[in-house]
Amino acid sequence: MNIGVLGTGSVGEAIASALIENGHSVKMGSRTASNEKSIEWVKKTGKNASQGTFDNAASFGELLFLCLNGAYALDAVRSLQLDHVAGKIVIDLTNPLDFSKGMPPTILDEFRHVSLGEKIQEILKGAFVVKTLNTVNYKLMVDAQIVNKGDHHLFVSGNNADAKNKVMHFLVDNFKWKPDRFVDVGDIKSARTVEAIVPFWVTVMQALHTPLFNFKIVH
């Protein structure tokens, strides 16, 4: 499958490389086509890997992963041509975090009463935005089994039930998530409360001295 990965940080690289390992073709997108990190990634990855602008990656992918820094995510999303994303599923991994006040981060003021997920869906009108993976470390995102044999939960928000189902299946097939360990928390508006737990995630990481943990819901 052709997949666009927008973002060249730890998350973008982990997702892109894992997708390549799973036999997909990946175009990594960044602000400019001359981005050193994505050029380097293509060089080291070889076959099936390419890079370009955010819009090049969006155009290339049948499925898109947004692995953007929350503070700049909307600028990147606004740079996409709407007809390059129409009808596509956009997996949104972004978090609206403000690290300027130290650790743990806070939520950026402009996302006090709205989520990044909702704003992205609002901008990418014709796409199906699914918020997920944003509550776990990037190593865990692409291999759910490395923590507690995959027995922990992932939260999924989005307006379209079919798109959410397809994303869950994709994560099961590619990143070893367990089919019964997803919690569909509702429409894209539900991303508000999910994004808001990420500063707490950082607090727990500091207490445990490892980012390799997750929350399991027990009842």
Place this chain on the structure above:
Amino acid sequence: MNIGVLGTGSVGEAIASALIENGHSVKMGSRTASNEKSIEWVKKTGKNASQGTFDNAASFGELLFLCLNGAYALDAVRSLQLDHVAGKIVIDLTNPLDFSKGMPPTILDEFRHVSLGEKIQEILKGAFVVKTLNTVNYKLMVDAQIVNKGDHHLFVSGNNADAKNKVMHFLVDNFKWKPDRFVDVGDIKSARTVEAIVPFWVTVMQALHTPLFNFKIVH
């Protein structure tokens, strides 16, 4: 032990009644000594139960539980005489929730960059404020075993390590929490990110259709 429970809602009543069952003497405090709910509670509970103002309860208890509505909690805390709480452990169960915009709730604007736990510690200078229990349903607070045989986590914030230890022991001895299922997340400032997950807790409750669940951290 003489214990003061400040608050007459579902949380206050659950805590107060469970403490009585564990053989403690409890004074339930509210804004006025003529509060119908606390008078009713004393009538139905009988022996070892009494009621009065917030300050009466604070004065009576060697240990205090703050089970107050977040929107009014600081008013209640400000009504306490400082020498009635000096040197005492104050278990803070409050959450700064704003239900005015519908469900799930948001965090009250004034607690955007500070926690209720910190404000309470600031006001009650001589007391040892320990934030905990605020991330679970009131039925689970007083009997940790009713969910997954107690195998799930509770978060503890506070400036004084000894006070946190005493609170954890108290919760083990009285409310059946497992000794190895606490996460000490740091000083009282860490209550910020913990309080901020409660709207997410409500989102999960809506998805699961039950308030009887909790988060277990797996790694």
